Amino acid sequence: MYVDLGAKQLLAAEQGSKKIAVEIKSFVSPSEMADLKDAIGGFIMYRAVIHRLEPKRTLY
Numbered sequence: 928m929y930v931d932l933g934a935k936q937l938l939a940a941e942q943g944s945k946k947i948a949v950e951i952k953s954f955v956s957p958s959e960m961a962d963l964k965d966a967i968g969g970f971i972m973y974r975a976v977i978h979r980l981e982p983k984r985t986l987y
Contacts, residue, residue, distance in 0.1 A: 939984075946984040948977060 939948050950973070954962035974986045 944983070946981065947987055948973075948984055949987045 940946070950969075952962075952966050954966075956962050970986065977984050977986050
């Protein structure tokens with residue numbers, strides 16, 4: 928599973944023992960609330976998957 932193939936930009940970085948994943952989203956649909964709902968839902972799902980596969984990586 929990938930963080931999001933539709934993301935504007937995805938950054939994964941490591942510095943020493945610290946690992947992060949950053950997804951940058953754009954809210955461009957006619958409904959900002961729908962974009963927000965989708966972003967929050969995606970974040971919750973990705974956080975659960977990343978926690979299971981890479982427990983030392985933090986999602987931002």
